[in-house]
Amino acid sequence: MNYIKINNASVEFPIFDAQNRSIKSEIMKLGKRGIISSDSNGKHVTIKSLDSVSLSLEHGDKLGLIGNNGAGKSTLLKLISGIYEPSKGSITRKGKIVPLLDIALGMDDDSTGYQNIKLRGLLLGMTPAEIDSKRLEIAEFTELEDYLNLPIRTYSMGMRIRLAFAISTAVDPDVLLLDEVIGTGDASFIQKAEKRFNELKDRAKVIVLASHDNAVIRRICNKTAWLEGGKIKMIGETETIMREYEKCC
């Protein structure tokens, strides 16, 4: 079963400067058309972040994305997740896709730890029943105990990350999307976090991971795509691609 199938998809961003975004300039353009030839042809400037990408992912695929900054790794993750729809080409998605791009997104400072578990859970697409059943397990993992009844603005940075990590790794995705490996800064916590992260990885049927860390890609991924300028330059078995990549860069 193909969870993700991308066919010749492009993602192009229109760049609206303040001029282009205003109604006034749109109306002025209407009036001008045909009378005074304007130097722009009425089209907005666009930036092509992904250019004719084709890809398919099935059960067991752990795809690594490598490439320079601006190569299109994050955009490809967002395309797969459904945040962006392709401006050209097509994509079909199956199963539950969970992007963990910003693990603290939506956390509310004035809500308690428990309330944030619920809020983040809902944002990650869990049902209220699912959240209730995982609440204890999440709470236990954070080791925050009574702090979970306090607003999280009282937390230290490390505690916040721990909570965000615990909630985000409680999801049951079919397709898991990661922008760099998520982790916690807390030294005593790292091993525990790594174990939990591995469990999450094993639950997911498909993983797509964008990373600048070649060792991480080698460890986690069985397939790798090398992106450059929005195109897939090479795709294939991780070791082959990595060797080429390291030779050149």
Add this chain to the structure above:
Amino acid sequence: MIKVIKEDILPSIKSWHLWSVLGWLELRQRYKRSSIGPFWITISMGLLIIALGYIYGELFGVKLEEYLPLLAIGLVFWVFMNGVITEGCQAFISSSPYIGQLPTNKFIFIMQTVWRNFVMLIHNFIIVIAVVIYYDTLTISSIPIFLLGFIIVLLNLFWICLLCAITSLRFRDFPQIVASFMQIIFYITPILFSGTMLSKYKLLLAFNPFAWFIDIIRSPLIGQKADLYSYYNALTLLVFGTIFTIYIYKISYKKIAYWI
């Protein structure tokens, strides 16, 4: 069009857990650590109504027992409509972190905006209840008629809110245009006065959707009959507005994430 309803609007409505929490959090943010919280809305609105009631009642030469219910209901529901529409302009803009990071359904943010304003309306509605009971303008039999009118207005507000949200996202001047437009509407709509006081400029009432909305909400509560014309127009507007907006939503849906 069916697709966008089935894949975005309906699932959004169903995830009420999420939009109710998000709307509620935003409201709490505004009244953070204040001891009576959102009831400040009620208090300031109450004071405004009393002050305006005495002064404008005198200016218009209307008895207080006639004027105060009219003013209280008009103002409370105007604040609701105005809130949904002006905040609707920000519905997508202010949710851009979510839209850019999560593949959520987007109508959720409309539900969130309407819900937040609805909660504020409930707070203000206490004043309406107090006034209609004190001046005894309400009959039990008119409550269903009031509810009918309110639901028609509410449904209208949904499409207006969505349309404003999409347009504002693409054209960032739009929120300012809406804000100044609503300010003018406030003065030409029978909120501080009644429709009969404005008989000289009947056209202002005949073509003003907000005048119809106020009419079908307010009249049942003050023991009058709303104009059938107002119901008819509000319903027609609802049908055409909804179809038009869903069409716009359909064609712009995929671009929303690109416009943030």
